[in-house]
Amino acid sequence: MEGISILNGKYAVSMDMYPLQDKNYNMVYKFYDNLKEGRFTTTKCTDCGARSFPPRIICPECLSENMEWVDLPSEGTVLVVAEQEAGVPLGFQAPLIHAHVDLGGELTYLGRVQNCKAGELKEGDKVKLVVIPIEPVPADGKKGAVIQHERVFFVFEKVK
Amino acid sequence: MERNVCIIGGGMSHWGVRQASARDMFQEAGKACFNDIPGLSNKDVDGLIVASAFTERSCFQTHLAPLVAEYLGIKPKNICARVELLCASGSSGIILAYGLIKSGIADVVMITGGEKLFTPQKWEVFYSELGTGDHDWDGSQGLGLPPPFFSMVAQRHMKLYGTTEEQLAMVSVKNRRNGLNNPKGQFQKAITLEEALNAKHVVAPLKLFDCCPVTDGASAVILACEEKAKEYTDKPLVYIKGVGQATVNNMSANMPSMTTWEALKIAGNQAYSKAGVKPSDIDVAQTHDCFTISEIIESEDLGFCEKGEGGLFVQEGRSDYGGDVAINTDGGLLSCGHPFGGTGIRQGIEIMKQLRGDAARQVEGARTGLTHNLSGLSAAHTVLVYGRDI
Numbered sequence: 001m002e003g004i005s006i007l008n009g010k011y012a013v014s015m016d017m018y019p020l021q022d023k024n025y026n027m028v029y030k031f032y033d034n035l036k037e038g039r040f041t042t043t044k045c046t047d048c049g050a051r052s053f054p055p056r057i058i059c060p061e062c063l064s065e066n067m068e069w070v071d072l073p074s075e076g077t078v079l080v081v082a083e084q085e086a087g088v089p090l091g092f093q094a095p096l097i098h099a100h101v102d103l104g105g106e107l108t109y110l111g112r113v114q115n116c117k118a119g120e121l122k123e124g125d126k127v128k129l130v131v132i133p134i135e136p137v138p139a140d141g142k143k144g145a146v147i148q149h150e151r152v153f154f155v156f157e158k159v160k
Numbered sequence: 161m162e163r164n165v166c167i168i169g170g171g172m173s174h175w176g177v178r179q180a181s182a183r184d185m186f187q188e189a190g191k192a193c194f195n196d197i198p199g200l201s202n203k204d205v206d207g208l209i210v211a212s213a214f215t216e217r218s219c220f221q222t223h224l225a226p227l228v229a230e231y232l233g234i235k236p237k238n239i240c241a242r243v244e245l246l247c248a249s250g251s252s253g254i255i256l257a258y259g260l261i262k263s264g265i266a267d268v269v270m271i272t273g274g275e276k277l278f279t280p281q282k283w284e285v286f287y288s289e290l291g292t293g294d295h296d297w298d299g300s301q302g303l304g305l306p307p308p309f310f311s312m313v314a315q316r317h318m319k320l321y322g323t324t325e326e327q328l329a330m331v332s333v334k335n336r337r338n339g340l341n342n343p344k345g346q347f348q349k350a351i352t353l354e355e356a357l358n359a360k361h362v363v364a365p366l367k368l369f370d371c372c373p374v375t376d377g378a379s380a381v382i383l384a385c386e387e388k389a390k391e392y393t394d395k396p397l398v399y400i401k402g403v404g405q406a407t408v409n410n411m412s413a414n415m416p417s418m419t420t421w422e423a424l425k426i427a428g429n430q431a432y433s434k435a436g437v438k439p440s441d442i443d444v445a446q447t448h449d450c451f452t453i454s455e456i457i458e459s460e461d462l463g464f465c466e467k468g469e470g471g472l473f474v475q476e477g478r479s480d481y482g483g484d485v486a487i488n489t490d491g492g493l494l495s496c497g498h499p500f501g502g503t504g505i506r507q508g509i510e511i512m513k514q515l516r517g518d519a520a521r522q523v524e525g526a527r528t529g530l531t532h533n534l535s536g537l538s539a540a541h542t543v544l545v546y547g548r549d550i
């Protein structure tokens with residue numbers, strides 16, 4: 001027997017590196033619905049015009065609840081790269097590549113770059129967002145049924 | 161009526177890879193702290209704040225403060241709670257205790273902090289780190305352990321200001337040497353510049369000695385109102401003079417700058433102005449050297465040198481004993497290690513000793529000191545100014 005036998009086959013939110021995306025568990029599920037259709041989106045306040053990332057249900061500038069979904073650029077320019085060869089966390093393969101990416105002057109953030117070799121990505125290179133499937137969440141249904149909530153996530157790839 | 165607040169004693173457990181539980185180490189730290197104040201008994205403490213970030217993740221223990229109170233024989237009556245701000249949990253606890261005592265809600269408060277991070281399987285702590293940034297947005301990108309982020313910070317600082325890998329290495333050489341001043345720290349071994357420069361990469365340009373280690377350990381201090389401080393100790397009184405804690409972003413998308421830490425400048429200015437001092441008044445400082453590049457940027461954004469000159473500042477010995485301001489005189493995170501909730505308290509202990517004049521290696525005539533913690537992806541900054549003069 002390995003590990004804790006009573007937990008075999010169990011799902012624990014506290015051990016899930018990805019977010020709960022289903023509408024049962026959050027109020028910005030439209031981000032993930034859009035992502036499943038290949039759209040990278042966020043919320044914009046229709047009262048003051050402030051665009052937030054990550055998406056919100058309330059505007060952090062004017063506290064309005066009137067939000068609309070807007071598309072973000074899905075191609076960007078690499079500002080700086082970090083390549084991790086050793087000590088990569090469980091769930092990732094070495095080299096684990098991260099980049100600080102500028103998405104068309106509208107948004108910068110730190111993203112993972114997949115299918116990339118060490119030394120391959122440099123400042124100034126173009127990257128594009130790709131949508132990847134991730135493990136579904138097995139949630140309790142009625143009378144012992146298990147409902148699988150399908151999920152996706154977004155990572156960068158180098159534009160070749 | 162606002163009261164003056166003193167730090168009257170402190171102590172720590174041994175830090176490192178410990179064959180001990182969190183509760184064992186909280187007992188060791190508490191005992192070491194009480195030993196530093198012979199005139200005070202555990203029954204005199206009327207408040208307890210416990211600082212720990214990973215208690216639920218690596219110990220499966222919530223509601224930690226009453227547990228620690230029970231183990232230390234403390235029966236708090238004014239406050240008994242845990243505080244969490246990851247790497248700055250300890251200094252957050254000190255700020256909260258300071259406010260409670262200053263306002264008259266409590267008189268004598270222990271702040272103890274620590275972590276048990278070495279668990280039976282190595283993957284666990286690294287995996288848990290995925291929850292330390294914004295879990296849903298940065299953590300899900302595989303950003304948990306901080307080296308990738310600080311590698312980018314270092315690369316940007318090197319490009320913008322000409323900071324060199326040698327200057328990064330000089331921070332670790334200085335702090336490993338200073339670590340010999342703290343026999344309870346994780347490392348007790350000085351290193352040479354060559355060793356630092358030839359070490360293997362963690363995430364380039366950061367090498368092994370540019371990064372603080374994973375650490376088990378705990379530390380504790382006691383704060384008291386000035387009147388009680390005079391009653392319990394004959395040692396020179398050390399006052400908390402001013403504090404600041406600031407955040408301007410959490411998720412990486414909202415970071416204003418990678419190389420100028422706005423929240424640090426805000427927290428520093430708050431602490432300096434409340435204390436009525438300026439950066440040049442600081443004789444000794446413990447800054448958050450989780451990575452060598454961090455100490456370099458901190459010496460700039462705390463105003464010890466001009467922006468972009470942090471590399472030269474260490475190279476010219478201005479952050480060493482005999483320089484403008486001695487930084488990380490007990491070895492900092494790079495040598496003592498970093499059990500998150502324990503670190504800000506360890507910094508407070510070293511500053512208290514330096515200002516009392518009984519440090520292992522003394523900064524001559526030090527009267528004003530500073531501690532600084534950063535937490536998250538440099539998302540929050542915490543600064544305290546201590547002094548012999550109020």
Ligand SMILES: [Zn+2]
Binds near residue numbers: 046059061
């Ligand atoms: Zn708005």
